[in-house]
Amino acid sequence: MNDRRRAASAELPTLTGLRGFAALWVLLYHVWAASVPRLMTVEAGPLTLDLTPLFSCGWAGVDIFFTLSAFLLSLPFAASQLGAMPRPSLGTFWLRRVLRILPAHYAQIAVYLVLAALGIGAWPSLAQLAGNLVLWFNFGRLSPAPMNPVTYTLPIEFCFYLLIPLLALALRPRWWIALLVFAIVATQAYRHLMFGLVAHADIPTRVIALEQLPGRLDQFVFGMLAAFAYTKCAVSGRLPSTRLSDALFGLGLVAVAGMVVAIHAGSPTYWDGSPLLFSWHGIVGAAVALMLFAAAAGSPLARTLFGNRALRHVGIVSFGLYLWHYPLIGWLEAAHVFDRVEGYRLPWMLPVVLVLSLLLAEISYRLIERPAMRIGRAHERDPGTRTELVAGTADAVR
Numbered sequence: 001m002n003d004r005r006r007a008a009s010a011e012l013p014t015l016t017g018l019r020g021f022a023a024l025w026v027l028l029y030h031v032w033a034a035s036v037p038r039l040m041t042v043e044a045g046p047l048t049l050d051l052t053p054l055f056s057c058g059w060a061g062v063d064i065f066f067t068l069s070a071f072l073l074s075l076p077f078a079a080s081q082l083g084a085m086p087r088p089s090l091g092t093f094w095l096r097r098v099l100r101i102l103p104a105h106y107a108q109i110a111v112y113l114v115l116a117a118l119g120i121g122a123w124p125s126l127a128q129l130a131g132n133l134v135l136w137f138n139f140g141r142l143s144p145a146p147m148n149p150v151t152y153t154l155p156i157e158f159c160f161y162l163l164i165p166l167l168a169l170a171l172r173p174r175w176w177i178a179l180l181v182f183a184i185v186a187t188q189a190y191r192h193l194m195f196g197l198v199a200h201a202d203i204p205t206r207v208i209a210l211e212q213l214p215g216r217l218d219q220f221v222f223g224m225l226a227a228f229a230y231t232k233c234a235v236s237g238r239l240p241s242t243r244l245s246d247a248l249f250g251l252g253l254v255a256v257a258g259m260v261v262a263i264h265a266g267s268p269t270y271w272d273g274s275p276l277l278f279s280w281h282g283i284v285g286a287a288v289a290l291m292l293f294a295a296a297a298g299s300p301l302a303r304t305l306f307g308n309r310a311l312r313h314v315g316i317v318s319f320g321l322y323l324w325h326y327p328l329i330g331w332l333e334a335a336h337v338f339d340r341v342e343g344y345r346l347p348w349m350l351p352v353v354l355v356l357s358l359l360l361a362e363i364s365y366r367l368i369e370r371p372a373m374r375i376g377r378a379h380e381r382d383p384g385t386r387t388e389l390v391a392g393t394a395d396a397v398r
Contacts, residue, residue, distance in 0.1 A: 012072075014295045017306035019068055020314030022061035024354075026150070027325045029058025031353050034329050035346035053264035060260060062153055063281060065322075066216060067288040069157060070164075070223025071230075071296075077168035078224075078231040090165050096376035097161045100319075101154060103372040104364050108323055109133065112147055120331075140208045150326045152211075159213040160220050167221065171228040183221035184282065190214035191278050203271050210277070219285025226289035230296045245299035252290035259284050319369065320361030328357055 032040075032055040042049045080087040109132055116123040124132070128144035131137045137144050138152040146152055170179035194209045201209075213220075233239045240248070259280060266276050295302035314321065332338065332353065338345045 012296050013312055014299075014302045014307040015068060015072065015292065016315035017308060017311035018064065018291075018295065018302075018315070019318050020311040020316075021306060022064035022068070023318035023321045024314060025058040025061035025064075026322060027058070027354065027357060028055060028350070029061075030326055030329055031350050032056065032058070032346060034333065035344065035349055038344070053260045056267075057260045057264055060256075060284065063219060063284045064288055065153065066157070066160075067219050067223035067226075067285045068292060070160065070220040071227045071289065071292045073161075073164060074168060074171065074224040074227035075231060077164065078171045078228040079235065081168065081171045081228075082232060082235055084231065084235045092376075093165070094161065096373075097158070099372040099376040100369070101158070103368050104319060104323060105151065105154065106133070107364065107368050108327075109147060112327075120334075138208060139212070140205065148323065148327055150322060156211075156213050156216060163213075164224070167224060171224065176225055176228055179221060180225060183218045187215060187218040187282060188278060190217075195273060195277065199273065206271050216281055216285075218282040219288070222282075222285040222289035223292065226293040226296075230293050233297065239297045240294075242298060242300055245294045245297045246301040248297075249291050249294035249299040249302045252287040252294065255287035256284055256291070259287065314358070317358070317361040317365040320364030321357050324360040324364065325353060325357040328360065329353055332356075 037056065040051045040055050042051060076085065076088045079085045109129070112121060112124070113129075115121050124147055125144070128137075128147065131144040132147050132151075135155045135158055137146045138155060167179060170176055190212075191210055194215065195206070198206045198209045230239075239245075263270065263276055263280055266274055270277055291302065295306070329349075332349075337352070338349055341348050
């Protein structure tokens with residue numbers, strides 16, 4: 001492998017840790033919500049620190065997932081556009097996406113059916129089962145509901161998988177500006193149009209209508225453009241200095257934190273047409289993309305925060321953690337496990353849910369996900385064109 005190609009296919013362990021953090025953040029949010037939501041404040045002398053946004057906005061881990069997924073999956077396409085490696089085989093690319101997502105998803109559906117047969121949980125209708133098997137759900141009245149609510153993200157991601165080869169054609173000098181403008185305009189047009197149609201509907205209907213791929217396209221494209229910028233710098237040997245990388249990563253991190261505080265403060269009016277409804281995901285996507293570029297470029301700050309072994313391992317099993325934590329919370333509540341807890345349940349519920357979720361995630365990864373990914377690797381035309389460039393496992397994209 002020549003120097004240009006080696007740079008384009010460098011492993012990025014810090015991003016694995018960031019993905020692990022995102023999965024844990026989503027879990028924290030759902031445990032906080034199940035524990036009866038409340039303000040999370042800490043007294044520090046005369047000051048009262050409100051840490052509630054860290055809990056109430058954990059769903060933003062999904063925003064990190066989307067932009068990170070776009071970044072990682074775009075790396076080989078960007079390298080191809082820049083002449084650093086051959087164009088990825090689309091058949092292999094889509095096969096690997098299917099093998100990365102569906103086996104674990106189907107295994108969970110199988111567990112749901114076994115439990116329903118044992119009288120635990122409701123038996124899905126034939127339409128709901130069929131819709132979940134082909135990822136045709138969470139489209140409002142046009143489709144059934146997901147059997148596991150957190151899997152609403154899967155159809156959004158799969159739609160992106162179908163579009164990425166076309167969008168990646170613009171990952172080249174000067175063309176990327178057109179891609180950026182297109183993504184922003186398309187996202188804004190979709191969100192404004194759909195809000196006009198569902199403004200008087202209930203909030204769940206508004207959520208489903210606005211949170212489809214066209215309404216999140218900008219944050220995916222920000223991830224793609226960060227991958228293009230990183231690859232261009234890598235293959236030319238002009239990566240930013242560690243000091244600049246730290247500055248860029250810190251800027252992105254501060255921007256994400258600021259947007260989390262903003263949406264926490266503006267949540268009462270968010271779904272009523274607040275400006276944040278149309279701008280929040282895009283701004284966060286841009287900030288996360290900046291963090292991804294800086295982390296990939298070697299930011300010591302990013303490595304310190306997210307490059308430790310524990311977070312990297314959580315990142316490797318993050319898909320299973322994401323899939324299993326939510327139904328696990330429901331099963332524990334149905335079994336009244338925490339009913340005898342006096343006072344606030346979160347300090348008791350969080351460690352139990354975390355440990356059990358990590359156990360299920362480990363089982364899912366070792367018995368289902370990793371064997372399926374090996375099948376995908378067997379179909380690779382060229383190992384240098386892998387779509388997941390992450391240390392610990394080359395296929396741990398969520």
